[in-house]
Amino acid sequence: MSHKINIGIDEKSREEIGEGLSRLLADTYTLYLQTHNFHWNVTGPFFQQLHVLFEEHYTELAVAVDDIAERIRALGILAPGTYKELAELTSIEEVEGNISAEEMIGRLVDSHETVVRTARKVLQTAQEAEDESSASLVGDRLVVHEKTAWMLRSHLQN
Template identity: 55%
Template sequence: MAIDIGIAKKDREAVAKQLSKLLADTYSLYLKTHSFHWNITGPQFNSLHNMFEVQYNELWTAADEIAERIRILDVFAPGSYSQFGKLTSIKEESGVPEWKNMVAQLVEGHEIAAATSREVIKVADEAGDEGSADMVTGRLKEHEKTAWMLRSLLA
């Protein structure tokens, strides 16, 4: 059955393309945060271990919401490491940095995801896709808040 939600196919595809970048950023940030949760050491262990757990759970839920929004637009969502690697702007960390570097990397990742969110909102607004714009506005606020909280640890 053909989709008819009031957004033209080319506009749905344009929004989904941007949402796919946000999904890749979200999943990449999820992986990094979860790895840091497992591998944190030092005097900040307990607080950061718990903080990172809250953050990776939030990112996991967000990834599902973003992927489902892509499907609502009748586009297939990316779902492999190779696809995410091509779409994300977040740098992979293959080592185990000290805690301050972990926090700095997560600040940078959330700021990147916030910038990606802004791009999605622009495209969604141009397409008349209030549903995507609304969802991503919530994501933008979450990334900005998390970046602020993490950045405060480094002050």
């Protein structure tokens, strides 16, 4: 037996928000993988500092991925969960090969800013539908990604 969802958000809006959150999930998961990759492969004079920093970041992202996916499900939408689905939805460019620590930081800044832009789009959709739960989740993600981008960017300034 199935119950119709009746949370005060019409089906069309739930689908639009779910689609936006799915893109946010894909970007967040891709950033998680990128950060974990850099954690494993960073080298250079700031290895220890960056290795620990990247671990803090990917640990936070792992929790965020779960929170976003659970919100998608609460809206009655199937959350994307395969590499193929996530790869099709993400706006973050994959990094291949060995790059310097400085390049890693620059790529992470770009990726966090990509997540911010994706989040802003779904935030507007959620606000228009008066979906405070999704708007709150996305607003919290904006704070994290904007602050992280700023802090990483600070590593690149002389």
